[in-house]
Amino acid sequence: MTIFTCKSMRAAVMASGTMLVLSVVLLAPVLLLSDPVPGLFIWLVYPGFAALLISPVILLAAALASLVPSVNEHLKNCQH
Numbered sequence: 001m002t003i004f005t006c007k008s009m010r011a012a013v014m015a016s017g018t019m020l021v022l023s024v025v026l027l028a029p030v031l032l033l034s035d036p037v038p039g040l041f042i043w044l045v046y047p048g049f050a051a052l053l054i055s056p057v058i059l060l061a062a063a064l065a066s067l068v069p070s071v072n073e074h075l076k077n078c079q080h
Contacts, residue, residue, distance in 0.1 A: 004071040006078035012062035016055050023052035 026048030030040055065071055 004065055004068075004074060006075065009062055009066065009075065009078070012058055016059040016062070019051045019055035019058065023048045023055065026051065 026044045
């Protein structure tokens with residue numbers, strides 16, 4: 001049984017996109033407020049920044065996994 005299937009690669013791309021959108025949603029109120037609230041930083045900025053950092057890591061891991069020859073051969077049958 002292989003981990004790298006078309007469905008798992010699609011899920012990785014969707015997870016990366018979801019994390020990016022989540023980071024924008026969490027960081028937007030802090031960036032748009034003229035007078036920032038200190039408690040808002042803990043609840044919005046830190047998780048938003050973490051999501052912003054995790055998003056490209058997930059996408060990069062999926063891209064690097066697809067470069068492995070056996071995984072690449074398995075993924076050639078995917079519908080784009």
